[in-house]
Amino acid sequence: MSGLSRRKFVCGTAFSAAGIVMSDGFSGFIPRSNSGSNSSSESSEKKYNIMQEVMKYRKIDSHVHVNLSSTNSEVQKKFAEVLMNYSERMKVEKLMLSNPVTRLINSIPDGRPESFIANNNSVLGVMKIYPKIFSGSFTFNPVHAKESMDEIKRCVDLGMVNAKAYYQTKINDPSYYPIVEKMIDLKMVIHMHAEAQIGVGGYRMKYNGYKPLNVSIPDDFVDIAKRYPEAIFQYAHIGGGGDWEYMCKTLKNSPNVYVDTSGSNNEENLIDFAVKQLGENRVLFGSDNCYYQCVGKILASNLNESQMKKIFFENYNNLLRKGGRNVD
Amino acid sequence: MSNFINRRKFIAGSALSAAGLLMSEHTAGLNKPENQIASISNANRPSSYNLMKEVMKYRKIDSHVHAHLFDGGPEGNIAFADRLGIDKMFVSRPAYNGEGTPKEFRSYNDLMLDCMKQYPDRLIGQFTANAIYQKESLEEIKRCVDLGMVGLKVYTQLKINNPLFYPIIEKMIDLKMIIHMHAYAQLGLGGYRMKYDVGIRPNTSIPEDFVEIAKRYPEAMFQYAHIGGGGDWEYTCKSFVHYPNIYVDTSGSNNPENMIDSAMKLLGEDRLFFGSDNCYYQSVGKILASNLTENQKKKVFFDNYNAILRRSGNNID
Amino acid sequence: MLIDINAYVGHWPFQQLKYNTCEALLQRMNKFGVDVSVISNLNGIFYKNTQSANEELYEEIRSNSKFKDRFIPFAVINPIYAGWRDDLETCVTKLDMKGVRIYPKYHDFDIIDPACIELVKRVRDYGLPVAFNYRMVDSRQRSWMDIGYVVGTAKKEWNLKDIIPIIKAVPDAKYMILNFANAAVLSPEEINLVKNTDLIFDTSGRTITNMAEFLNLYGTNKFAFGTHSPILDYLTGLLRIESLYSNEADENTKELLRSGNAKRMLGL
Structure with missing residues (x-):
C-alpha cells in the first residue's frame, strides 16, 4: 500500500x-x-x-508555512513551487501548511480578525494548487472569541485539518479555553508557536530578549495540557533556536504535548535527546521551511529505522487518524 | 497531630516487616564501605606519603613576605617559619597604603630593621622607597644597605618602567641587588584591557611594564611579585619567556593546580622563587604538589634566590 | 572523497556534546563516509591561554596512529593574549597545525584590531588559511554565561558584513568562513571582494536555504562540505550537496564541494 x-x-x-x-x-x-x-x-x-x-522514509511535514511575508496570490503561487521542489527533493508527501500572523505593529503582534482571515485565505489558495500534497492549518486569535470560532468553522468546512496559533495570546490564557474545547470536539491538533529563550515570554526576564510579551513557553504548555488532558498540543520547533534541553525536560510529564523537530537549528543530539526525554511517539517531523536541516537532523540521529519511520510519518499520521484525516 | 500519630501507627503496625527490611538493608549499606576498605589489596593501596617529612x-628562603602589614609583628612570621621549615624570610613593609612619603617609607624600613634585630638569624629586611621622591629614595637605599637590608621592594606609586625609576634601577645594578615589584595581570588594571576598568591602583605594574624595563636594563634583576597573587599567571609567565632578567615569585593566596609546573615549563627552573606573601600553607603546598623534581624543588625553595643573594655577597650558607 | 572543513573536538561548557573526541568523531566519519576532518579544540575558545588547547589536540591526535591520516588540526590563537606569536610558530612548525581558527567575539577583540590583522598576515605568510565563523551556537538558546551577541537585540549575531572588514584589511589571505548562519545584503563591491578573495564557506550554516542559489550567487569554487560537528548534526551539511539535482550541479561540481575546493585551500 x-x-x-x-x-x-x-x-x-x-x-x-x-x-x-x-x-x-x-x-x-x-x-x-x-x-x-x-x-x-x-x-x-x-x-x-x-x-x-x-x-x-515517507514523510509528513507537521510544521511548514506558505510565504509568510505576503498574501498576494502570485507570490504564493511562486512559493508553492518552492514547496513542491522540497516535497520532491526530500520525499515529503504531505505538508501541513499554515500562515500564522507574525507581523508586528509598533512591536505589538497584529491580532486583528481581518488579518487572520486574510492569512487563512492565502493557505486555502495554496492548498488548491497541489491538493494531494498540501494540507492546511487555520489560524485565529482567541481574544476575538466569536470571530475565531466563526473562522475555525469556515476553515474546517473548507478542508483545513488543524490549528496553528502564534504569539498574540499565550496558550494557557483563559481566552483559549473555548478554542481548546472546540479542538477537542474536532479531534484536531493545536499547534502553537513556542520558544525557550532567556528573556522571552516570562522565562528569566532579567535578560531582555526583545520579544512580544505573550510568547508561549514550555511551562505554559504544561499548564494548559494539565487542564485539558484530552486535548492534543504541538509544541512548535524544538529546533527553532531555543533551549531544547529545557523544552524537552519541561514537557516530559505532559503526555498530550507533542513536539515538532522543525527549525533552522539542527544540533547534534537534539533528536536523540528529545526521544530519550519524551519517548518515540511524541516527536513529530517538521521543517519550518528549513529543508535540509529537517531531514539531516533525523537521519544523523541514533534512532533505529522503526523510530525514524514513526517520527517522519507515523506519529503525526496517528494524530490525524484520531479525526479520520490520516494519510494512506 | 493526628496525622503524625497515624504515621507512627503505620510504621509501628502495618509496615513493620517492610521497615525492618529497609533498616537491615540500610545497616548492610553502612557496613559495606567498611568491608570495602578492609578488602583493598595491598597492591592497590595508595603509597604512604608523609607530607610533613x-x-x-627542603631548606627554604621566603623571597616575598611581610611583617607589620597584614598579620602583626614578626612573631607570627617566625611561628610559621618554624612550622614549615623556612630558614630565612626576606621581610618587607611596602607603602601599601598612604601616600608613600619619605617619612612614611623611612618608618616602614625602620620597622623592618627592628624585626631584623629581634630575629637576626631568621629575618632579613627588604627596603622600600618611592621613586617619586627620587633623592630621598636614593639616600634611604644607602642608609638601609648600610644597616644590612638586602633588596628593594616597591609598590604601586609608580610603574616599574616609569623614567623616575631609572636612577634607582641603576643604583640597584651597582648594588647587584634585585628589584622586587608588586605586580598584577588582571583585566582592567594598570593598562591591561581597560574596557574592564576595575578602578583601582592605576599605576600597578603589569607584565608589559616589566618587559619594557627589563629590555632597557638587561643587567638589572627584577622580581615580578606573586604569580599566585590572584592575577592571570599564564598571561604573566607567557609574557616573560624571552626576558631572562625577570624572575617571578610563587607567593600569593592562590594555589591553582598546575601553576608551578606551567611556570617552570615557560620560564625554566632558574627563574622561580619560593615566596609566601604570608599565605604559608599555600606557599609550600603548591610547590610540593607540583611535578617538579627534587632538584628543581630545591632550586625553587632555596637555591634560586640564594644565587641572586650571592651576587651581592649576601648568600646564605 | 569527502573532507569536512568544519569540525571540532573538545567541550562546550554549557551543554553536553556527543562525538566530541577524535575517537567518536572518527566513528562518525566512518559511518557516514567522511575521509578527512579539519578539527580544532573547542576548549581553545574558553581557555584564556589557547595554547593549552592546541597542545591537547596535538596529544589527542598523536594518541592513536589511525588519527594521523584522518584529521587535519587547526590551531586556536588569541592575538591579544601573551605569547601568541610564539604559540603560532610552535603550532605551525612543531604541532603540525595547518591553519588557524580565530574567535574575535569569544576572545573579545575587534575583527580589525591591529593584533588580529597581524595574526591573519602571519598565517598568510605561512601559506595557511584562517577561519572565522558567524557564530558557534544559536544565541536564542545560549546559556546565561555565554557571550551576549543575541538575535533581535542591538548587539546582534554576526553576518558576512561583520567578517568582511578583515578580508578588506588582508585581501591576500586564505579564508574559511564557517557556519553561514545569518543573511546580509552585500553591496556589489562587497560581493566582488568575496568573489575575488581565496575564500570558502562551509555548507553547515542554516542560511544556506537553497544550495543551488548560493552556488549561483557566489560560485562553485566558494563552498566546501562542513558539518559544524559536534554542535550541529552530522548530515545536514552533506545533504545540501547531495540533494542537488544534476541540472543544478554536475558530478564535477559536487566533487569540488565534497573535497576539491577544500583540497585546493589546504594544499592537499
Missing part, C-alpha cells in the same frame, strides 16, 4: 530530476554483474548513501 |  502511494507520488509529480535521484539511490542496492572489481562494488555497497536514506 | 626536607 505504501509502495503504491509512493509510486503514485513520484509519477504524479513527474519531475525527471526526481527520477534521476531515485535511480541513483537504488543503484547502490542493486548488485552489478558488470562492475569493474569486487572491491569497488563492495565499497559502494558499504558506502553511506544519504539520498538513498532520504528516499527510504 | 616532605615539608621539612
Whole structure:
C-alpha cells in the first residue's frame, strides 16, 4: 500500500530530476554483474548513501508555512513551487501548511480578525494548487472569541485539518479555553508557536530578549495540557533556536504535548535527546521551511529505522487518524 | 497531630516487616564501605606519603613576605617559619597604603630593621622607597644597605618602567641587588584591557611594564611579585619567556593546580622563587604538589634566590 | 572523497556534546563516509591561554596512529593574549597545525584590531588559511554565561558584513568562513571582494536555504562540505550537496564541494 502511494507520488509529480535521484539511490542496492572489481562494488555497497536514506522514509511535514511575508496570490503561487521542489527533493508527501500572523505593529503582534482571515485565505489558495500534497492549518486569535470560532468553522468546512496559533495570546490564557474545547470536539491538533529563550515570554526576564510579551513557553504548555488532558498540543520547533534541553525536560510529564523537530537549528543530539526525554511517539517531523536541516537532523540521529519511520510519518499520521484525516 | 500519630501507627503496625527490611538493608549499606576498605589489596593501596617529612626536607628562603602589614609583628612570621621549615624570610613593609612619603617609607624600613634585630638569624629586611621622591629614595637605599637590608621592594606609586625609576634601577645594578615589584595581570588594571576598568591602583605594574624595563636594563634583576597573587599567571609567565632578567615569585593566596609546573615549563627552573606573601600553607603546598623534581624543588625553595643573594655577597650558607 | 572543513573536538561548557573526541568523531566519519576532518579544540575558545588547547589536540591526535591520516588540526590563537606569536610558530612548525581558527567575539577583540590583522598576515605568510565563523551556537538558546551577541537585540549575531572588514584589511589571505548562519545584503563591491578573495564557506550554516542559489550567487569554487560537528548534526551539511539535482550541479561540481575546493585551500 505504501509502495503504491509512493509510486503514485513520484509519477504524479513527474519531475525527471526526481527520477534521476531515485535511480541513483537504488543503484547502490542493486548488485552489478558488470562492475569493474569486487572491491569497488563492495565499497559502494558499504558506502553511506544519504539520498538513498532520504528516499527510504515517507514523510509528513507537521510544521511548514506558505510565504509568510505576503498574501498576494502570485507570490504564493511562486512559493508553492518552492514547496513542491522540497516535497520532491526530500520525499515529503504531505505538508501541513499554515500562515500564522507574525507581523508586528509598533512591536505589538497584529491580532486583528481581518488579518487572520486574510492569512487563512492565502493557505486555502495554496492548498488548491497541489491538493494531494498540501494540507492546511487555520489560524485565529482567541481574544476575538466569536470571530475565531466563526473562522475555525469556515476553515474546517473548507478542508483545513488543524490549528496553528502564534504569539498574540499565550496558550494557557483563559481566552483559549473555548478554542481548546472546540479542538477537542474536532479531534484536531493545536499547534502553537513556542520558544525557550532567556528573556522571552516570562522565562528569566532579567535578560531582555526583545520579544512580544505573550510568547508561549514550555511551562505554559504544561499548564494548559494539565487542564485539558484530552486535548492534543504541538509544541512548535524544538529546533527553532531555543533551549531544547529545557523544552524537552519541561514537557516530559505532559503526555498530550507533542513536539515538532522543525527549525533552522539542527544540533547534534537534539533528536536523540528529545526521544530519550519524551519517548518515540511524541516527536513529530517538521521543517519550518528549513529543508535540509529537517531531514539531516533525523537521519544523523541514533534512532533505529522503526523510530525514524514513526517520527517522519507515523506519529503525526496517528494524530490525524484520531479525526479520520490520516494519510494512506 | 493526628496525622503524625497515624504515621507512627503505620510504621509501628502495618509496615513493620517492610521497615525492618529497609533498616537491615540500610545497616548492610553502612557496613559495606567498611568491608570495602578492609578488602583493598595491598597492591592497590595508595603509597604512604608523609607530607610533613616532605615539608621539612627542603631548606627554604621566603623571597616575598611581610611583617607589620597584614598579620602583626614578626612573631607570627617566625611561628610559621618554624612550622614549615623556612630558614630565612626576606621581610618587607611596602607603602601599601598612604601616600608613600619619605617619612612614611623611612618608618616602614625602620620597622623592618627592628624585626631584623629581634630575629637576626631568621629575618632579613627588604627596603622600600618611592621613586617619586627620587633623592630621598636614593639616600634611604644607602642608609638601609648600610644597616644590612638586602633588596628593594616597591609598590604601586609608580610603574616599574616609569623614567623616575631609572636612577634607582641603576643604583640597584651597582648594588647587584634585585628589584622586587608588586605586580598584577588582571583585566582592567594598570593598562591591561581597560574596557574592564576595575578602578583601582592605576599605576600597578603589569607584565608589559616589566618587559619594557627589563629590555632597557638587561643587567638589572627584577622580581615580578606573586604569580599566585590572584592575577592571570599564564598571561604573566607567557609574557616573560624571552626576558631572562625577570624572575617571578610563587607567593600569593592562590594555589591553582598546575601553576608551578606551567611556570617552570615557560620560564625554566632558574627563574622561580619560593615566596609566601604570608599565605604559608599555600606557599609550600603548591610547590610540593607540583611535578617538579627534587632538584628543581630545591632550586625553587632555596637555591634560586640564594644565587641572586650571592651576587651581592649576601648568600646564605 | 569527502573532507569536512568544519569540525571540532573538545567541550562546550554549557551543554553536553556527543562525538566530541577524535575517537567518536572518527566513528562518525566512518559511518557516514567522511575521509578527512579539519578539527580544532573547542576548549581553545574558553581557555584564556589557547595554547593549552592546541597542545591537547596535538596529544589527542598523536594518541592513536589511525588519527594521523584522518584529521587535519587547526590551531586556536588569541592575538591579544601573551605569547601568541610564539604559540603560532610552535603550532605551525612543531604541532603540525595547518591553519588557524580565530574567535574575535569569544576572545573579545575587534575583527580589525591591529593584533588580529597581524595574526591573519602571519598565517598568510605561512601559506595557511584562517577561519572565522558567524557564530558557534544559536544565541536564542545560549546559556546565561555565554557571550551576549543575541538575535533581535542591538548587539546582534554576526553576518558576512561583520567578517568582511578583515578580508578588506588582508585581501591576500586564505579564508574559511564557517557556519553561514545569518543573511546580509552585500553591496556589489562587497560581493566582488568575496568573489575575488581565496575564500570558502562551509555548507553547515542554516542560511544556506537553497544550495543551488548560493552556488549561483557566489560560485562553485566558494563552498566546501562542513558539518559544524559536534554542535550541529552530522548530515545536514552533506545533504545540501547531495540533494542537488544534476541540472543544478554536475558530478564535477559536487566533487569540488565534497573535497576539491577544500583540497585546493589546504594544499592537499
